[in-house]
Amino acid sequence: MIIHTSDTSSIRVNDLFCGNIADFIVKGGHSKSSKTSAIDAATGESLSHVNQHILSRQIASILTESGYEPNFDPKSHIGDVLVTLFPNSIYSSPVHWAALIRGGTVSPASVSYTLNELAHQVRTVRPKVIVACKSKVSLAKKAVLMARVKTAVLELEHVISNAPKYPESDSVKFNKNSGYRRVAYLAMSSGTSGGIFKAVKITHFNITSCIQVCQKSAPNRDTASQIASAVIPVSHLYGLSKFLIMAPYVGSTTVFHEKFEIKEFLEAQKQFQVNSWPIVPPLVVLLTNHPLVKEFSESLRAHLRIVCCGAAPLGEKAARDFLTAITGSPDGIIQPTITSRDKSKSRDSGFFSSIRAHVADPAAAGITSANTAESAGQSRDAPRLQIIQGWGLTETSPTCTTFDPLDPDLHIKACGKIVANTEIRIRGQGQDLQKAPILIENYDAHPSKETLPIGEIYVRGPQVTLGYLNDDHADSVSFEQCYDPHVPWFHLKWFKTGDVGFIDAKGRVMVVDRTKEMIKSMGKQVAPAEIEDLLLSHELVADAAVIGVSNEKLGTESPRAFVVPKSGFKAAELRSWTDSQLPKHKQLHGGIVLVDKVPKNASGKILRRVLRERRGDLVEGVKLSKL
Template identity: 30%
Template structure:
């Protein structure tokens, strides 16, 4: 039988995202509440709730009055985190548009792919990324006068600032375009591309309203006390939900970092008395190992929520022992807006390794390889149903049909199981499981163990094909510790060390390869396809 969330269903209002945030009658905080603060200019670059609303309306009016913005046209964001981003997002929604955020690490070719696929009509970036943005725009036919910058102005005057496209004499003529919550898209986010080209994930206004409310459970967040440090990238759905929308809905303040940098991160927690942080696992590893962290007062930090990949119990215990900070885990995907599971605060120790319990209004089931529903406690592919499940893949009905069942379940491609206390465990990606002579090997399990080795700062495990023995074998790509060796002898030592801790079929028969960094998506997920492409060139001499 499918598993329902242990929490009561909540009412999802039939409103679009703008109406949900800015037009509700029961908002428990004033217009003057600070919601976004720049970490580098905390006194001069600040947005209150009223500031965001005013700037968004002005920008939305500009889109319509200056560019004759049509309903459902797409605006692309190509920028690191900036406190201007929320106003631009909501201004686009006010004008009836759709936002597609892109990774600022993209090359011109990669950005052009997304712009063309999304049929973007305009692009907003920063001065630092303007050259690449203009190249990509040219490839897609987006004219230069439809490229804008946020943050600092372009002193060379190649493009306008985002605040400069409104004709105030005509602004009173326009009114907000309301969206159909279930049918109209708010965001077109692109999948991380772990197994191929990114796909556009269609997220409706109802998807986004639902997930914000589904995240509210537990009563652990306190208005007037909690302050967030925003290090997750705003171009990923993880941050769009937990930071951009949540801060505006709950009236919390977020101190915004353009990108993660360890000293800035630690200093911000200390100086702003940060209580909450959402992170990906690499940040947890840095906290546990970097001696710099011990130089700062992190006592205000009550909780860290980690997503994107499983954490080991050893790592969770290490952080708590060192700093007294609780770490809870959560789970979700771009296709689920993203949150589907959250670990309750009071169960962070009793369900170590769990990604939490289903959020309200969700149903799940595990499907075995034979297509039947797995028995309780038995592993299978996780299927999910709920109001936060996406509408499908953009211009890709074949992929949509392959991913969403007729009765509305999304096939996550993640393998795991649930226990009798409603805790869900994710063991690996279905397509990433390594098959060694018929045995299944989960890369995430080996990665969790390898992170405990003193010479492993970061790691990714993939299956590489041994053509001589006609089987896949596990190989570890390792970022060595700062003072660690990168020799073949050091790699052999890691192989032998792991062999003492795992079953025979889980040994690193593909060896250890030292690399400078592990390729990852914006949310911290390992891009295994890049490593697989590298492995094809390297070949394998397996040890059986």
């Protein structure tokens, strides 16, 4: 067995926090701080760290009044379930923490869900309570009726306005054995096997250990001086972990956006001097090409210092085009076009001030990667904007690899190095593979990529999920058991990620492909089978198959349908019909191709590989869409 480990030394197992996430955040040392923790980008309303914690304990009492109790099931390791159904908000953290304080389990729902999708989640996780914003209360009640689950629906605005009337509840404590396996989140995911969405069991230990190993591996990535924009939905584990747990744990500030609206996004960056943008590739592309960005260039150059990109791979060209658009340099070196007043701020804009305290001379520290290298003649202490990619999945809570901003090996094509306490195998052609004998910088120019040790990535670590709720089949195909008495208990199984990649000579991970079935559209997973089922329900569709295609205009992968039409079929009408049935990221932005038949094997399985290899198709039903 060839196992790739982290360059960072492991945290001792006994030093990994085992207990309630709510208590872990308090342990970060900022729960009594009057510093601003959360800001509403639209209204400017804010909450301090201490006010968030007080409010969370008051909301916990409201949940108790609604019948929400720490009813721990020793078989499933799940408490009473709370479903959240509201957009990003300064109240996201207090509501989540309230459920965790009571020893319960949170299952975030996306506000983009259709009635059928929400009903499926309700039916799967069987919540005791749903907290929904006013505009989604009706949808929540309809979903409860459709799912036939006894669930109380509370209006978020009512909960917040009434919270001060309630006493503060104490958090439920776990013993060590319970703490390791107690489920904090039921996060909806298609899993590595595709198909209908499943509930992933993410424990308190998964989340807290992931925060700890990320802090150990990248101590300068998330700091108290960070001011981050939250446009990634906290219904997604990436956003949830980043904004609701990591940020309050380190004592930073988050500016919450209900949705992405470019003018508000840029105005908030200027008003609140945002220095960190955790975003996804489609937004990188949009910001690169939008003319409005130029109007805010002075503030962006003065304050923005880091862009964390996740949820899907970001191409090198897209990354360099973005850096050029913001800074004037493809390496992110900020060109001296800002005012002298703001220039002094840009050299110490908060985020990197703490880093410079550790490194007086970046060049001496070896910061000469393709993302941060300074051109000849440029000042060594010139301010810079860095793009840091990371990699992980819902099932890994979510981080497996990342970079520290000061890592001399940081490169915008790589998705990081393995974080502490985490191990990876690369499985190809039935065997484990070694590191590639090349550097990621040289991957594109390599004459025979097929000879490189590229394979499916297996991972194990304290952040890896217990498994899927009530889905033994998904568990059986997603994990490989390990029988080794010499490893920690959380290393006793390997998670088969379905992602394909390699590790270069410097230990950097690059993901070069994804699972054959899944589509990663606008940072979200899309199951082709779901869209195919919808298409087949249309009276003028004889057969259909869906794959993902690269969509350069949107900077993402998009679903494309191959349809066997019946008489009278019109692609534009089908596109309009499917758009009315699907959320935006599942819509057919990749268009519709008419075919005589869908290629299938003898057992009836769609041969998506054959569809991917097609060239020169007439693509219909494509229209301009906004993100």
